[in-house]
Amino acid sequence: MTERIREFLRNRREDGPCVVVDLDVVRDNYSKFARALPDTRVFYAVKANPAPEVLKLLADLGSCFDTASVVEIELALAAGATPDRISFGNTIKKERDIARALEIGVRLYAVDCEAEVEKVARAAATAGVAASEVKVFCRILCDGAGAEWPLSRKFGCVPEMAVDVLEHAVRQGLEAYGVSFHVGSQQGNTEAWDQALGSASAIFRECADRGIHLSMVNLGGGFPTKYLKTIPQVEAYGESIFRALSKHFGNRIPETIIEPGRGMVGNAGIIEAEVVLVSKKSRDEGEVRWVYLDIGKFGGLAETMDESIRYPIRTERDDDHMAPCVLAGPTCDSADVLYEKEPYPLPVSLEIGDKVLIEGTGAYTTTYSAVAFNGFPPLKSYVI
Amino acid sequence: MTERIREFLRNRREDGPCVVVDLDVVRDNYSKFARALPDTRVFYAVKANPAPEVLKLLADLGSCFDTASVVEIELALAAGATPDRISFGNTIKKERDIARALEIGVRLYAVDCEAEVEKVARAAATAGVAASEVKVFCRILCDGAGAEWPLSRKFGCVPEMAVDVLEHAVRQGLEAYGVSFHVGSQQGNTEAWDQALGSASAIFRECADRGIHLSMVNLGGGFPTKYLKTIPQVEAYGESIFRALSKHFGNRIPETIIEPGRGMVGNAGIIEAEVVLVSKKSRDEGEVRWVYLDIGKFGGLAETMDESIRYPIRTERDDDHMAPCVLAGPTCDSADVLYEKEPYPLPVSLEIGDKVLIEGTGAYTTTYSAVAFNGFPPLKSYVI
Missing domain, CATH: 3.20.20.10 (Alanine racemase)
Incomplete structure (x- = not known):
C-alpha cells in the first residue's frame, strides 16, 4: 500500500470495487529490471495490465512491449512506442x-x-x-x-x-x-x-x-x-x-x-472491495464463516482459479482475533468462490459494509474481468 | 443447428468468433416448460443470457424473471416485464x-x-x-x-x-x-x-x-x-x-x-469459431495434436473450467477420420486450454482457417467473456 493509493481511496466516492495502480511503483519496478539486467531489453507484457497510463510511462522510460494481439500492438503504439520496440x-x-x-x-x-x-x-x-x-x-x-x-x-x-x-x-x-x-x-x-x-x-x-x-x-x-x-x-x-x-x-x-508482466505491475495495484455478507450455513459449533465480497472470480480475481494465487487481504480490523473463512464473490455462480479448500484467515469482527484491500492486484485483474456476468460491470481501474 | 442459424452464418462477413441465438428455439423451450409444469410460474434466469431480444421474447410470452443484480432487474423492465414479475x-x-x-x-x-x-x-x-x-x-x-x-x-x-x-x-x-x-x-x-x-x-x-x-x-x-x-x-x-x-x-x-436458464437458452445458441493453428509439440509417434481456436476460456467458454461442460463441436470434415486433440484458446494464457485431461476427437484433416461450430452455447457464454483479455474483444452475439 502506498501513501498515494491510500489518499486516493480516502477521497473516492463511487460505489463498487476498483483497482488503483500507482505509477511510482511501476517506475521503480522498471528501474530495478533495467539495473538488474543492464544488457537485456525489457519487453513489458502488455496483457498484464494494458492501462494507457501504464503503457505511456513504460514507453517514456524506454521499455519495449510484448503483445498478444493487434489490439495490444495498437495500444503500445498509442502509448508512444515505435514498431521496432514491439514484439508479437x-x-x-x-x-x-x-x-x-x-x-x-x-x-x-x-x-x-x-x-x-x-x-x-x-x-x-x-x-x-x-x-x-x-x-x-x-x-x-x-x-x-x-x-x-x-x-x-x-x-x-x-x-x-x-x-x-x-x-x-x-x-x-x-x-x-x-x-x-x-x-x-x-x-x-x-x-x-x-x-x-x-x-x-x-x-x-x-x-x-x-x-x-x-x-x-x-x-x-x-x-x-x-x-x-x-x-x-x-x-x-x-x-x-x-x-x-x-x-x-x-x-x-x-x-x-x-x-x-506480473513483476512489473503486480505490486503497483490494490483492489478495494466491500464485504457484502458474512454468514454461516448452520448453527453447528465449528461451522466455518462465509464472507462474500463485491468482487470475485468473474470480477477481476480470475487468478484465484484453483486457488492458485493467494492475495494478501487487509482490513481495518486486522488487530482483532482472526479466524479462517470461506471467501466468495457476489455472483449467482457457485464456482465464484475464491478460497475454500484452504480457508482464508480474516478478523472475526469483520462486518457487512467493511472495506477490504486486496494487495498485489496490479496485474491480471482488469482485463480478465467478465464483461457483464450477472449484470455486474467489469472492474473499475484508476491509474494514479 | 437450425436452418435460420445456418443461413445467418452463411451470410456473415465479419471476422472473429460469434454466438448466434435462434429465438424460435427459445420460444419452443418456453412452451415446453409451460406445458410440462402448467401450475408453475417460470422465472427465466437472466444471467444465462441477458440479450434484450431474448428477454423481450420471454416477457411477451409471459415469463417472469430471476435476477442477480440491479442491472439485470433494469434489463427485465426494459424488456417489458413489470416489477411483480421479477425476483431478486x-x-x-x-x-x-x-x-x-x-x-x-x-x-x-x-x-x-x-x-x-x-x-x-x-x-x-x-x-x-x-x-x-x-x-x-x-x-x-x-x-x-x-x-x-x-x-x-x-x-x-x-x-x-x-x-x-x-x-x-x-x-x-x-x-x-x-x-x-x-x-x-x-x-x-x-x-x-x-x-x-x-x-x-x-x-x-x-x-x-x-x-x-x-x-x-x-x-x-x-x-x-x-x-x-x-x-x-x-x-x-x-x-x-x-x-x-x-x-x-x-x-x-x-x-x-x-x-x-441453461434449459431455456442453451440449445438456442451456436458459436462459430475458427481454427487458428494445428500443431504438435514434438515429432514423437503418438504425440497429440494441439488445435487452437479463436475462442477459449476467456472469450466465452468459461464453463470448460475443469472441463466441466463438454460442448458438441462440428466441422465440415466430420466424415473424415477423427483423432483426439488438445483443444485450446487463442490467448497467451497457459490456463486457456479447453480440453486436455480428456482430449477431444476432431477430424485429422482439420486445417488452419477451418470454421468450427460449438453447439449448446446459448447460455453462460456472452456475459462470461473477459472484457479485453489479451486485447481480444468480448464474444459477439447475434439474436435472430
Whole structure:
C-alpha cells in the first residue's frame, strides 16, 4: 500500500470495487529490471495490465512491449512506442493479424511450429514486406519447476524440434532470430532459467551447424510479485540469469530480452472491495464463516482459479482475533468462490459494509474481468 | 443447428468468433416448460443470457424473471416485464441495491441467513416500502447429486436453520413467503427434486407450528441442455416434480416457481469459431495434436473450467477420420486450454482457417467473456 493509493481511496466516492495502480511503483519496478539486467531489453507484457497510463510511462522510460494481439500492438503504439520496440509474442496468430502487424511495422514474431512460420511468410508476402526483414524466434517448452503457476504445454515445442522450425523459417526467407521460453508464472526459484538456457544454447549450436546463426534469447517472464510469501529481489534474478548465460554461452552471450508482466505491475495495484455478507450455513459449533465480497472470480480475481494465487487481504480490523473463512464473490455462480479448500484467515469482527484491500492486484485483474456476468460491470481501474 | 442459424452464418462477413441465438428455439423451450409444469410460474434466469431480444421474447410470452443484480432487474423492465414479475434471486445483495430494487417495485427477495433478512428490512425502511409488502424466501442447501455441475455450498443454509431465518423475517415485519433450493446445474436425474422437496415440506410444517404460513416453493433451475449426452425431456422433469410435490405436500401443493436458464437458452445458441493453428509439440509417434481456436476460456467458454461442460463441436470434415486433440484458446494464457485431461476427437484433416461450430452455447457464454483479455474483444452475439 502506498501513501498515494491510500489518499486516493480516502477521497473516492463511487460505489463498487476498483483497482488503483500507482505509477511510482511501476517506475521503480522498471528501474530495478533495467539495473538488474543492464544488457537485456525489457519487453513489458502488455496483457498484464494494458492501462494507457501504464503503457505511456513504460514507453517514456524506454521499455519495449510484448503483445498478444493487434489490439495490444495498437495500444503500445498509442502509448508512444515505435514498431521496432514491439514484439508479437503470441504463438497463436491469425494470418491476417500477422499481415496487419507487418503493415503497422512490427518485425518480431514468436512461433513454435512450422505452420506458424508459414503464416508469417505468407503474411509478409500479403503485406508487401520483404521476408528477410522479418525476424522469428521459436518458443521451446520448459518444465516450469519452482513456479507457483507452472505453465501448461500450450506454448512451445521440444528443443529438438525448434531447430527444424528455425531452419524452416530460413527456407521461407525469414530471419531465424532466436529462441524463447517461459520458466512459469510467479517463479520463486532464481535458478529456474539455467536449464532452459542450456537448451537454448544447444539450439544455437545445432543451428550454427546447419549454417544458421541465431542472435537472441527471449528469457520470458515469470518474475514474481509479492503476495503472501517473501520473494527474491530482482537483483538475485539478474545475477542468476547472468551466471547461467555465461555458463551456457561463454563469452558469446547473445542479445537477450525479458518480458515481465506480473513483476512489473503486480505490486503497483490494490483492489478495494466491500464485504457484502458474512454468514454461516448452520448453527453447528465449528461451522466455518462465509464472507462474500463485491468482487470475485468473474470480477477481476480470475487468478484465484484453483486457488492458485493467494492475495494478501487487509482490513481495518486486522488487530482483532482472526479466524479462517470461506471467501466468495457476489455472483449467482457457485464456482465464484475464491478460497475454500484452504480457508482464508480474516478478523472475526469483520462486518457487512467493511472495506477490504486486496494487495498485489496490479496485474491480471482488469482485463480478465467478465464483461457483464450477472449484470455486474467489469472492474473499475484508476491509474494514479 | 437450425436452418435460420445456418443461413445467418452463411451470410456473415465479419471476422472473429460469434454466438448466434435462434429465438424460435427459445420460444419452443418456453412452451415446453409451460406445458410440462402448467401450475408453475417460470422465472427465466437472466444471467444465462441477458440479450434484450431474448428477454423481450420471454416477457411477451409471459415469463417472469430471476435476477442477480440491479442491472439485470433494469434489463427485465426494459424488456417489458413489470416489477411483480421479477425476483431478486441473489442471496448476496448490497443493502443499497435492495433499496434500489424496492424503489423500482420488486417485492420478492432471496435470503439464506438472518443478516440478509435484516438488510431487506432496513432497505424497506430506507425505500419507504411497508415491510409487510416485501416477500422473502429462504434458500436451503441441496446436495446436487446427479448434476454435471453440482453446486458448492455457496448459497443456502441447512433446512433446520431456514425455519429460524424465516421466523426472523416475520419478526422484522416481512412476509415469510417460502423456500428455494437448486438441485445442481445440468441435472440429469429427473428425480433430483424429491429429496429437496421433502426438506421444503418439513420447513413448511415447522413454520406452521410456529404460526408462520409459507406459500411458495422455488424449485430453482438445473434443467439441462443437450451437450454430448442425451438428456431427459422437460415433460419427464415436470412429471417427476409433480409426483414429488404430491408426495410431500399431499393435496396442499404450494405455489411453485422454476428458474430455468441453461434449459431455456442453451440449445438456442451456436458459436462459430475458427481454427487458428494445428500443431504438435514434438515429432514423437503418438504425440497429440494441439488445435487452437479463436475462442477459449476467456472469450466465452468459461464453463470448460475443469472441463466441466463438454460442448458438441462440428466441422465440415466430420466424415473424415477423427483423432483426439488438445483443444485450446487463442490467448497467451497457459490456463486457456479447453480440453486436455480428456482430449477431444476432431477430424485429422482439420486445417488452419477451418470454421468450427460449438453447439449448446446459448447460455453462460456472452456475459462470461473477459472484457479485453489479451486485447481480444468480448464474444459477439447475434439474436435472430
